[in-house]
Amino acid sequence: MTENVMHMIKIVSNQLSREINNFAKQFGLTGVQLQIIDYINHLPQNQFVYQKDIEREFNIRRSTATSVLQKMEENQLIIRNVSPSDSRIKIISALPKAEEIQPQISRFLETTNEQLLSCLSAFQRRSFIKALEKLPEQIDLMTTKEEDHDHKNRL
Template sequence: MPSDVAHLIKVASNEISRGINTFAHKYGLTGTQVQIIHYLSESTDNIYQKDIEKEFNIRRPTATNILKTMEKDDLITRLSVTSDSRLKKIVLSDKSKVMEQPIDQFMSENNQKILSTLGTLERRSFVRALKKIPQKLKK
């Protein structure tokens, strides 16, 4: 049994992705689309493509393809910004707003299920460590 940390993170990530994809399939969505809808519904700020790239640690072409598909499927709308015509604010469509509550509930329950394996102090350390990993690996 490998105790390689990268391997263990990958195995956990695959299991988490599988659960999100299974839930997403019920709504005819992908797991990534569910996560983006959840991110947009939780955010109180204006969200632009660059924010999604940063939040999900994805490159511009990947974000462009995902958002184009979501726009084509009427899951999001891109609105022009008067101060900068190059910027497009990303907002949930009415179709996504209907799914917002069940998605938020699923994501919250999934989060609790993941964190329930840890004690309170471990949770804080675990989340802090997970946030640090991508930053450290980029260097």
């Protein structure tokens, strides 16, 4: 019998989402907001972050990113300033409120990663990480093939 990989990944994804959302609740945040704060705070000081970067990093749609970032701005976690090079684009920066909770976020994420990987040997960890890195690319290939197939059928 073959494993239902999609089902297993979905179960793990749901468990991790619940875990991070439960942690984020203490700050009045969602798991996605918490991860965005972590992402912004771990970039070099001189690197600008745009909404497109967040969409790409978290594989979320533009509308989702817009609503999450608007809520974060309302809650004074981030600020969006007009880019000096293009007035249509906004640079996203963390505000002190987000920076203050970063050490707790980092500890939570590090501890959770360690706990997740603790049941794997060093070799299994490396293999697991490599496999996880390949999956999004493979899914993109599958999606592209399906879109090409659908397009050909419409012609």
